[in-house]
Amino acid sequence: MNLFLTGGTGFIGQQVLTKLASQRQHRIYVLIRDSERFAQTLRKLQVEDASSIIPILGDLSKAQLGMSAADRQQVLTADRIIHAGGPMNIQLSQADAERSFLQPIVELAALASEIQRTKGLKQFIHLVGFMSPYNGQNFMQDHDGAIEDMPPYERMKFQADLYLRKALHQEGIPLSTVNPSVVIGDSFSGMTEQIGGLSILVDAVRRNLMPLAPGGRSSWIPMVHIDHAASFIANLANEEEAKSNTYYLLDSQRNSPNVRELVERMADELRMRRPVGSIPLGVLKPLLGTRIGRRLGIPAESMNFIVRTDFPVDTKLELEEQNGGRTTVVADTLPYVIADLDARLSHPGVDRERGSYTQRRRSNVVVLEREAPGTPVIFLHGTFSGAACLMPIADALEGSPICLVDLPGFGHSPLHRHASVIDGYVESVAALIDDFDRPVILIGHSFGALIAAKVMERVGSRIDKLLLMQPVLHPARRTYKYAGVTKSVLKLLSPSALRRTLLKTNDFTSPSPLMDQYVRHVMDDLRSPRIRAANAEVMAALTQPENVSLQPSTWDPGKVRILWGTQDRTYEIPASFRHLDTTFIPFGHQFPMEVPVQAVDWVKGSLTFSTD
Incomplete structure (x- = not known):
């Protein structure tokens, strides 16, 4: 046809x-x-x-x-x-x-x-x-x-x-x-490439502009997943005997969250306060049409997606019954939709920077993947970072299957819900590795290296090689003990203050375009209250000795290598780790971003060493 x-x-x-x-x-x-x-x-x-x-x-x-x-x-x-x-x-x-x-x-x-x-x-x-x-x-x-x-x-x-x-x-x-209805991300990955629609509400919540939920408990926003909508249209195009009909792609009102419940869900995911009440649309819409509304950046037209009526779905359900598909919103995927929109709002144009990588969800994290035959190479980033920060190193590993992970709460991945901050990350990465059908090579930087090491201690048989770049091997400074204080500081952090700190601590050894690029990434990240919270809570957890406890004496020295920047003024290698194969370079903690070529050479050499 x-x-x-x-x-x-x-x-x-x-x-x-x-x-x-x-x-x-x-x-x-x-x-x-x-x-x-x-x-x-x-x-x-x-x-x-x-x-x-x-x-x-x-x-x-x-x-x-x-x-x-x-x-x-x-x-x-x-x-x-x-x-x-x-x-x-x-x-x-x-x-x-x-x-x-x-x-x-x-x-x-x-x-x-x-x-x-x-x-x-x-x-x-x-x-x-x-x-x-x-x-x-x-x-x-x-x-x-x-x-x-x-x-x-x-x-x-x-x-x-x-x-x-x-x-x-x-x-x-x-x-x-x-x-x-309002088209949201894929029913599994949550990926929502179109900024508009639901992202307007996400942006308002993350900027603390929703102390009152618009419309209240009697109002709702009909939604449909992009893949469900596409499947429905494709099935419709395959109908043998087409007939004139109108199809509403949405759930019934009784099976959907009301606006207040939806805003509360967003506030939880974005680590913001929940609304304390509601404001009628008849009051809110005229207000948003004034100079005050324009200053807030919330279009009055966006309130038109909030409705109080139900819609006929009989024709939709009839066609779905024939084809076996469903267009129901998956409640468990909403955190991924919210996190993805949050990340895209912080980093406009992110899709143009991905090159050959495909964004997808594996287990409960979002990753950037480049497919190829061979042993998967999984990268775990540190704090104040994300999957894309390690892309220059991954790019150089031509011919290898790559998996760049956004750890929970960072990048496009929603927060984990584990009672223990650190164990939540370990379990998330272990589950990710289980998603592969073969052993993997695990590469981590800083906090990501600590998680990689803990994962190896838990599922060692699934790890072919473990490469650690500037791993956190002892507690962080007590400065970060209180997550609430750190979150407040991060909210007020300026680019110039960040640059000064990076140079003062020797995270970067000298100013450079790559440092400026990293600063822009961090500042964009910190526009998100979700990512500010993830950084603050991880740093607070790293001040506790039990959270950085490892058993290096049990490791197989044949499969573990460390790359260490000797100019790091915050961390050092404890004596219990010095029996492991370690390469030293004259740079600071953030050397994978400052001199990725140095990390590339070491990674390439490490991937060829034998584990026998």
């Missing part, structure tokens, strides 16, 4: 494309604006066979969708059209919203009519939104004023919905209108 897909590089569209391509039963014409960006999308999605995917250069905002005459002839062979294109920007102007939503629908309706007259169009699938007032029963009625007071973003989307319903009804073309 021939399909024509718009929005194939967008948040929902690229997932729909992946699902359809994996079925290997369609020729898929994909409207794109940029060939290179589309090639990057296919590489990121790891589409195994792209031979059935035909890119069509064009632009939704242009006449005849900006397609060449030759490309239009190809598209006219489509049996089904899936329109998933359009920006996620609730603050679009009237002109931009009309150009983004209404004009493309006029062009697509004309295209659908031409296909219908020449060969017949089996189905048009249109993604709209759960707030649209139109459905298959009321679209022919008089709707004067129904959407007049809505913001341009919603008004133009819903006007496009109404226009298409009328145009296709006149042509006798089956129209499947899909109304996604």
Whole structure:
């Protein structure tokens, strides 16, 4: 079957494309604006066979969708059209919203009519939104004023919905209108690449702007996981006998948390205070439309996603019953959604920095992975760091399978819930290793090296080699004993103060562009109260001798190596560890970030040494 897909590089569209391509039963014409960006999308999605995917250069905002005459002839062979294109920007102007939503629908309706007259169009699938007032029963009625007071973003989307319903009804073309609710991350990994929607609420909570929950206990935010939405649309495109229908992708209200419960869950995950009460939307929305609201940075339009009504889900459930799928929000995945959005808000554009690495969840942590044959090499970062900080070292290990871990509470991983701070990290990494079907090479820096060593003491048979870079082998300074104090200090820390501290303690031995890069990473990280809390609590735990206790006399010296920076003014190697193979370099505690080339040479050499 021939399909024509718009929005194939967008948040929902690229997932729909992946699902359809994996079925290997369609020729898929994909409207794109940029060939290179589309090639990057296919590489990121790891589409195994792209031979059935035909890119069509064009632009939704242009006449005849900006397609060449030759490309239009190809598209006219489509049996089904899936329109998933359009920006996620609730603050679009009237002109931009009309150009983004209404004009493309006029062009697509004309295209659908031409296909219908020449060969017949089996189905048009249109993604709209759960707030649209139109459905298959009321679209022919008089709707004067129904959407007049809505913001341009919603008004133009819903006007496009109404226009298409009328145009296709006149042509006798089956129209499947899909109304996604607020689309959140993958149902397992929680990864949410689109900043918008739920991230507005996450950002408000983490900036302590939610002392009162908007709308209260009678209000809720309908949500759907991105992979569930994509599977539903792909299944809909495979229906033998398509019929006109409207499908709401959301749970029923009784099976969803209310707004206050959702904000409380976010506050817990972000380590912020829970709301002490509620504020009616009728009071909050006008306030957000004032200068005060603009200063807070919370668009008044974002409150439109908070509703008090339920929505009909019978048609959705009927199709799911036929195909065996479900679009229910997975409560256990919400912490991963929240942590991922929190990390993306702190580090805008993070996806562009990942190169060949794929973000995924393994066990209860989020990792960046590069697949290859051989023994997996797992990297554990230290405090004031994250998975991406060790990427320069991992990049140099060409041909090796790499797993860069965001430890719980850091990066994109949610906090662990273990009663013991340190044991929670050890158990998380042990569970991660169990997720692999073979022994692994474990590399840790600083606190990550301490966790790596503790994991080896627990699951030694699963560790092929253990490489420790500047491991924490004795208690940290008592300065960090009180986590609450440290959190407050970190909240007020300035880039210049951080630079001075790094040089004073010899963490970095001299100023450099790499030090500036590290400072930017840390300062971005510390915008997150979740990550500030993780750093403070780990540092407090490291001041306790029992938490850094190890049994090096039981280790196999043939599989353990240490790389030590002699300029470290905070930590040293206790005598009980000096029987282990140790290489010394003239740098400080953060040498993997200051001189990654030194660490690379040592790691490469260590990976080849025999453990016999």
